[in-house]
Amino acid sequence: MNALLLLAMLFQPARAPDLDQRVMTLSEQFRCLVCQNETIADSHADLADDLRQQIREQMIAGRSDAQISTFLTDRYGDFVLYRPRVTPKTYALWFGPFLLLGGGLYWLYLFTKHSPSSSKLRTLSAEEHRRAAELLRIVADPNVAVYRDQFAELESDFRAGLVVRAQYDRDRDELERRLIEDCRE
């Protein structure tokens, strides 16, 4: 009998921390209704103390985590669940962000596909080169004078070896395209 008691005493303290751990782990899944941004495990509200005590007692009584969860939602509603259930009511919450992300990506795709930047790399036709040269030569507009300076600068950079051939061609095409565009208006 004494030996049994001793055994019981030996095992008793070992079980308590386990239970504490279980109570804390489960409490972390529930929202405290008083301090709504805290879990029942974290909150110091009186009600959270009481609910932790409830959870502990129900665990000792052998009820499962699911049963305890039902006990709480029956009284406080789904709001106590920190991780909302997937029900038709919460579909927007669960899947809405992915829909928005998908929609945003699709919109971005359409936007970049139709934007003029994708046609930038198209090389200019001979006709366009001629037109640009002509505009530079004959138009007295101050805006075109700015282009003239830019062409001169690009030209001198290229001569000085500061710009490689491919870059020079690309920049010149770009300048010519902008010049033609500006003079069209």
Added chain:
Amino acid sequence: MKFAVPLILFAVLVGFLGVGLWRDPHLVPSPLMDRQAPEFHLVRLDEPNLSFSPREMLGKVWLFNTWASWCVSCREEHPLLEALSKADVVPIYGLNYKDKRDDALNWLNKMGNPYVLNVQDTNGRVGIDYGVYGVPETYLIDKAGVIRYKQIGPLTLKALEETILPMVRKLNIGLQP
């Protein structure tokens, strides 16, 4: 025109946030609405050797008000409860939530007692069964013992006049509110 889509999305977002701004996050709809009021047997505050159970109220429309002497908002709603009690429209029963008996009795002596009777929920167990998360909370219970309305926080004249009293009237003559 190019920015119509982002602009509309922005407007929708502002709409959602705007609505959210004006909602009270502390009002959590109770799952007990339109369900049977939880059963209990608790000791009465005035007569500790007598007990009370909501079963005794079957056949009557009544208010069940949770309060405590330490609760500040309970002082706020107390004059309304007093007036309601004097008008004798609906009986008010009290759940004295997590309170000391002496404190509660003193409070009633000083402030006036609008309750038909009070029960003591010393450890807050019945409060949990009723989903109480902040006193005061008030339940309107019908003749069949079903919770028909829950006021979270102090009663207001507006809630009484616009919601609770019309419901009481209809429930009393057997109409569905």
